[in-house]
Amino acid sequence: MGMSAGAAGCAHHPPSLPSGGVNQHPGAHPKMRCLLEKGFLMPSGAAPEMTAVEKIEEQLASLRIAKRSAPSEEPAYVLDIDVSKPAESESGRFVAASCSSKSIRVYNRETLGFLREYHGHPGVLAGVRFAHTCDSLVLSACGDGTVKCWDIRLASQKAVQVFSGYPSNVFISFDINCNDLIICAGTEKVEKDTFLVFWDARGITNCTSAREPLGVYSESHNDDVTKICFHPVEPSLVISGSTDGLVNVFDINKDNEDDALVSTCNSDSSVSFIGWSGKDYKQIYCMTHDEGFCWWDIAQLETEEPITLLHVLDVRDTACIENDGLHYLVGGLYHEKADKLFLVGGTSTGNIHLISCSSNGLSPVGSLCGGHSATVRSFCWNLRDESLLTGGEDAQLLLWKPGAVERSLAKKASLKIASSVQKRVRVHKSSLKSRIK
Numbered sequence: 484m485g486m487s488a489g490a491a492g493c494a495h496h497p498p499s500l501p502s503g504g505v506n507q508h509p510g511a512h513p514k515m516r517c518l519l520e521k522g523f524l525m526p527s528g529a530a531p532e533m534t535a536v537e538k539i540e541e542q543l544a545s546l547r548i549a550k551r552s553a554p555s556e557e558p559a560y561v562l563d564i565d566v567s568k569p570a571e572s573e574s575g576r577f578v579a580a581s582c583s584s585k586s587i588r589v590y591n592r593e594t595l596g597f598l599r600e601y602h603g604h605p606g607v608l609a610g611v612r613f614a615h616t617c618d619s620l621v622l623s624a625c626g627d628g629t630v631k632c633w634d635i636r637l638a639s640q641k642a643v644q645v646f647s648g649y650p651s652n653v654f655i656s657f658d659i660n661c662n663d664l665i666i667c668a669g670t671e672k673v674e675k676d677t678f679l680v681f682w683d684a685r686g687i688t689n690c691t692s693a694r695e696p697l698g699v700y701s702e703s704h705n706d707d708v709t710k711i712c713f714h715p716v717e718p719s720l721v722i723s724g725s726t727d728g729l730v731n732v733f734d735i736n737k738d739n740e741d742d743a744l745v746s747t748c749n750s751d752s753s754v755s756f757i758g759w760s761g762k763d764y765k766q767i768y769c770m771t772h773d774e775g776f777c778w779w780d781i782a783q784l785e786t787e788e789p790i791t792l793l794h795v796l797d798v799r800d801t802a803c804i805e806n807d808g809l810h811y812l813v814g815g816l817y818h819e820k821a822d823k824l825f826l827v828g829g830t831s832t833g834n835i836h837l838i839s840c841s842s843n844g845l846s847p848v849g850s851l852c853g854g855h856s857a858t859v860r861s862f863c864w865n866l867r868d869e870s871l872l873t874g875g876e877d878a879q880l881l882l883w884k885p886g887a888v889e890r891s892l893a894k895k896a897s898l899k900i901a902s903s904v905q906k907r908v909r910v911h912k913s914s915l916k917s918r919i920k
Contacts (some may be wrong), residue, residue, distance in 0.1 A: 484752075495741050496673070504811065510775075510911060512672065514695070528879055532554025532732070534598050534819065535540055535818075535820070535821030535822070535823055536823060536839050536846075536848060537687065537838075539821060539823070539839075539848060540822070540848050542869050542885060543837055543849040545850070545885040545886055546851060546869075546870075546871060546883040546884065546887075547884065547886060547887060547888065548595075548853075548854050548881055548882070548883055548887060549870075549882045549883065549887035549888075550594060550595040550731065550881070550882040551595065551879055551880070551881055551882075552590060552595045552597070552879060552880035552881075553595075553596075553597065555588070555878065556586055556913050558636065558878035559582035559583045559584035559586070559878055560582060560583035560860065560875070560878065561580045561581075561582060561860055561861060561874030561875055561876075561879070561880055562580075562581050562608065562610075562860050562861065562862070562874075563581045563584060563608075563610045563611050563874075564579065564580045564581075564611070564619070564746070564861045564863055564872060564874045564880065565578070565579050565611050565612050565863065566578055566592060566613070566614050566863045566865065566872065567579075567592070567613040567618035567619075567621075568613055568615045568618055568743070569618070569867070573756070573801075574666060576591070576593075576618055576633060577589055577590065577591065577592055577598070577618060577619075577621075578590045578591075578592050578863075578872060578880065579597070579611045579613060579621045579860075580611065580874055580880055581608040581609075581610060581611040581724070582608070582624060583607075585602065585604050585605070585606065585607065585608060585625075586600050586601060586602050586604075586875065587600065587604075587608070587611055587620065587621065587623050587633065588600050589599040589601075589635050590880065592872075592882075593635045593800070593882075595882055596684075598635065599633075599777075601623075601633050601640060602640070603631055603633075603641070603642050604623065604625040604627060604631065605625070605626040605627050606625045606626030606653075607625070607626045608623055608624070608625055608626075609622060609623075609624040609625060609626065609654050609655045609656055609657055609668070610623065610656065610657060610658075611623045612657070612658060612659055613822075614632075614659065614663050614687065614715060615659070615660070615661055615662065615663050616663050617663075619634055619635050619737065619907075620632055620633070620634055620635075620637045620643075620687060620897060621633050621635060622657070622659060623655035623664070624654040624655075624656070624668050625654060626653045626654060626655065626671075626856060627653075628647065628649070628650070628651075628652040628654060629645055629646060629647055629648065629654070629693075630645075630646040630648075630650040630652060630654065630657055630666055630668055630682070630746050630891070631644070631645050631646070632644040632645075632646075632687055640664065643687075644667075644687050644694065645693045645694070645741070646666055646682045646684075646693070646694045646696075647679075647693040647694065647695060647696075648668065648670070648678075648680050648696060649680070649696070649699075650672075651673045651676065652668075652670050652671065652678065652680060653670055653671040654668040654669065654670055654674075654680075655669060655670065655671050655707060655708070655709060656668065656669035656708055656709055656710050656711045656723075657669065657711055658711040658712055658721070659684060659713070659887045660713040660714075660718045660719075660721070661713060661714065661715060661716055661717070661718050662718045663684055663685075663686055663687065663720040664683070664685055664709075664718060665682070665683065665684060665718070665735065666681070666684045667679055667680065667682075667711050667713070667721055667723075668680045668684045668686055668736075669707075669709065669710070669711050669725075670707070670708060670721060672705070672706050672707050676701065677698065677701070677704045677705060677706060677707065677708060677725070678699040678701050678708075678758070679699060679700040679701075679703070679704075679711070679723055679733075680696050680698075680699050681696060681697045681698055681699065681700075681735070681793045682694055682695075682696055682697055689762075695714060695818055696843055698893075700733070700740045700743070701740070702740055702741075703723070703724040703731050703733075703740060703744055703747070704723065704727055704729060704731065705725075705727050706725050706726040706727035707725060707755070708723050708724070708725050708763055709724055709725060709726060710711050710723065710724040710754060710755070710757045710769075711723055711754060712724075712757050712759065714759055714764060715759055715764055717764075719736040719876055720732065720733070720734055720735075720745075721733050721735060722757050722759070722767055723757075723797050724750075724754030724755075724756070724757040724769050725753075725754055726753040726754065726772075726863060727891060728749055728750050728751050728752055728753065728754065729747055729748070729749055729750070729754075730748045730749075730750060730754060730757055730767060730769045730777070730779075731746070731747050731748075732745040732746045732748075732767065733745060745781070745784075746781055746784055746790075748767070748769075748777065748779045748790070749775045750769050750771055750775065752771035752772065752773055752775050752778075753771055753772040753773070754769050754771055754772075755769075755770050755771055755772045755812070756770040756812065756813075756815065757769045757770075757812045758814070758815045758816075758817065759782075759806060759817065760778075760815070760817035760824040761780065761822075761824075762822060763780075764817070765780065765781055766778065766779065766780045766782070766792065766824075767779050767781060767783040768779065768815055768824065770798075770812045770814070770815065770826070770839075773795050773797065774797050774798050774799050774809075774811060774812050774828075775794075775795060775797060775798065776793065776794070776795040776798050776812070776826065776840075777791070777793070777795075778791070778792040778793040778794070778824070778840060778842075779791055779792060780792050782891075792842045793840065793841075793844070793845075795844075795845060798812055798826065798828065798845060799839070800845055801844065801845050802828070802836070802838050802845045802846075802900065803847065804836050804847050804850070805847075807830050807833075807834060808830065808870075809828045809829070809830070809836055810829065810830045810831050810858075811828060811829060811830075811847050811858065811888045811894060812826060812827070812828045813827045813829060813835075813853040813859055813860065813861065813862060814826075814827055814861070814862065815827065815840075816862075816864050818866065819866065820866060823839060823840070823850065824838055824839075825837055825838060825840065826838040826840060826841040826845070827859075827862055829855075829859045831857065831858055832856065832857070833852075833854060833855030833856045833857055833875060833877060834850055834851065834852045834855075834858060835850060835851040835852075835854070835855070835859055835862075835873060836849075836850050837849050837850070837851075851871075851873075851883065854873065854879075854883070855873065855875040855879060856875050856877045856882050856898065857875055857876040857877040857881075858875055858876045859874070859875040860872050860874055860875050860876060861873070861874045861875075862874070867883075868884070869885055870882060870883060870884045870885075871883040
């Protein structure tokens, strides 16, 4: 069946999205000239220099803590962070963090100075995202069945826009597409129902009344939709991951859910993180709640080549991190300049590990120690200035920069607190038909 309107009203679908002439945001691929300038490609006949991974190893080794967020009156886990999307010539100005205290905190990106806090959600938050075309708009989803938009230019604590789901919806994931036209949120399973809910996000601050959904996809997952991730430059492509083990690729320009489902990949475990990678972002990957990793090339769907690039049942047993080992995975990042996919993991004591992916396996790249004192939950890596932002269960937000010197060299004592957020660890085998080869 196609995207249905839910409990009330007739069926609707997201509006057709522009198929050509997409304005690429700053995450788009750099030109060949930029790669030469950065040293990732060598002119013919030139003496070889460091490989891309070696260069990143050097960059990681030079990272030092530049700033820490000041302790708040009510310490809370930093669950998710996002950085405002920058103009071509500058870095993002703001950082937003969703916290276990059910609040959104906004900071200055360079100083980590506190700017705003929003308490408008009565339930557990399901992430935070900045709009792509306006760096002052930040969105958050919540278990109360809403996605809210906040304008940090305003003194008001009131959301400038509320996107309402259907009465039974409990949102645990969401994303907004690269041209800010469509918002999609994933729900917990309620009785037998699991939904991907879509809204028209155009004119995001022009109307203060709650917006109703365009419709839903309801048949492609049979358990909690834990992650939603739109394509970095193609506004109609989105992937979803679930505790049913499936990672689905949709083209929402299609008329119905059946036609929109481009491919289904099965991780055989509960999906905790998903992302896009590879040249032109034609690969997808996922991590699982039992620390597994899957990597697929969907460009091979129309060929006889295998779609699976790598499947690791437990990265903790494979990555061979020295000393204190690897306890968990946080997420992944495709490094466009190096054309490499990296995983970020860590330890319960706050150390951070970077792992390089290839079809031959996983390789440790380097570690960052002495910053956090508890589990790291989120990160944002800025490829423009090679800086890194991290947030964790010690209630700290850290900015790492090459060669930085922190004014206070004393490591902060652990602020680890009791969390109301329970990690989903249910693992299911999927009986749904898989379209992978």
